[in-house]
Structure formats: structure tokens, C-alpha cells
Amino acid sequence: MTGDADAKLRALMVLAQGGDKPAYRALLEVVNTQLSAYFRHRLKEDPASVDDLVQETLIAIHTKRSSYDARHAFGPWLYAIARYKLIDHYRRRRVRRTEPESAAGEVADETDDTRAAMARLDLEILLARLPAGQAEAIRRTKVEGLSVSEAASAMKISESLVKVNVHRGLKAASALLGLKQADKS
Structure with a gap:
């Protein structure tokens, strides 16, 4: 084209x-x-x-x-x-x-x-398989590059909840992709 x-x-x-x-x-x-x-x-x-x-x-x-x-x-x-x-x-x-x-x-x-x-x-296909809050937190912080504070403000939730949603969303996405999470112990 x-x-x-x-x-x-x-x-x-x-x-x-x-x-x-x-x-x-x-x-x-x-x-x-x-x-x-x-x-x-x-x-x-x-x-x-x-x-x-x-x-x-x-x-x-x-x-x-x-x-x-x-x-x-x-x-x-x-x-x-x-x-x-x-x-x-x-x-x-x-x-x-x-x-x-x-x-x-x-x-x-x-x-x-x-x-x-x-x-x-x-x-987008992967994020669509995650709960909405997790997908939005990942999209705003990891894709759009917003800080946790900016994402929390945009989503009208606490910074802690943004962090939890990103963590849980990335863990769920890794599981969907069949990736093993690194052991953090």
C-alpha cells in the first residue's frame, strides 16, 4: 500500500x-x-x-x-x-x-x-482477558507511561490499588501466556 x-x-x-x-x-x-x-x-x-x-x-x-x-x-x-x-x-x-x-x-x-x-x-487481546481494573491499570502505567499517582488520579482510585491491580494483572497475564513468575523469595 x-x-x-x-x-x-x-x-x-x-x-x-x-x-x-x-x-x-x-x-x-x-x-x-x-x-x-x-x-x-x-x-x-x-x-x-x-x-x-x-x-x-x-x-x-x-x-x-x-x-x-x-x-x-x-x-x-x-x-x-x-x-x-x-x-x-x-x-x-x-x-x-x-x-x-x-x-x-x-x-x-x-x-x-x-x-x-x-x-x-x-x-489488547491479552488485556481483554483480564479484569477491567487490572487491564486499565496496566494500560495506563505500562502502555501509556503514566506514574502510579497519575494513573490513580485518572482512574479515581488509590495509588495502592493501582499497584495491586498492576501486580495482579501482570501475574494473571503471565499465567495466561504460560510464563512462570520469577520466585521472589
Whole structure:
């Protein structure tokens, strides 16, 4: 995706996030075409699944649209979602790809922006599995970089509760990821 095309899609997404229905419709029309090409390229052996994956991805875009950060390129965010849908598709069918993702061509190069968008989505998925207070405390202190005092003020809770929520949230996240906590004795 060229810089100009990405800038146009980014602008449409920002308008769509603000409630502009015509902009959202225009965004989805362009994205639909791009996703069709993306999935056709990867599902040559299963062309019947292309439309289903496009629709699943459009639904995910609709559901996750508030997670898009306009300070970053739109394409990597879009293709990170599409890639997750493709991986889910392969898992459902128990297909293993031998072609590396980077060999996919110019439809969606895996750039630093793509990896960053995928990492943000991974983080949001992980935080969504935590209790809301823990997720918010982690997001404010570890992601946004607020101090414990600033986070407590923003969340309207005590500093001690912020610390407890961060500690418990990180412990729960580690357990979800299957990581062992370091023994602090």
C-alpha cells in the first residue's frame, strides 16, 4: 500500500471513528477490495473461503475500530487483523503453511509498522482477558507511561490499588501466556 493510499484510508478511518457514515462506507469498500486480493493470493487452494474471510475481517475491523490509533499507518493495522483471521482459518482446517509470510508479495509487506500493529492487537487481546481494573491499570502505567499517582488520579482510585491491580494483572497475564513468575523469595 502506497503512502498516499494509506493516508487516505487513515483519514477515512478517523472520520469513521468520529461517526461519519459515508466515510466509513467508503473505507469499507476500499478495504473489501484489498482484503479480497490479500486472501485470494493466500488461498489459491481454497478460493471458496475468500469471501468468508473478507467478511470475518470486516466484522473484526468494525468491532476493533476503536483500537485503531491514527498516529500509526492504517495498512499494518488492517493486515494484522487479516493475518489473524487467516491464521484462525488455517487452525480451523488444521492447515500448516510452509510459505513464510514475508514471501507473500507486495500485497502486505511485514514492516515494523505491521509488527507494531500486531503487537498492539496481541496486547489488547491479552488485556481483554483480564479484569477491567487490572487491564486499565496496566494500560495506563505500562502502555501509556503514566506514574502510579497519575494513573490513580485518572482512574479515581488509590495509588495502592493501582499497584495491586498492576501486580495482579501482570501475574494473571503471565499465567495466561504460560510464563512462570520469577520466585521472589
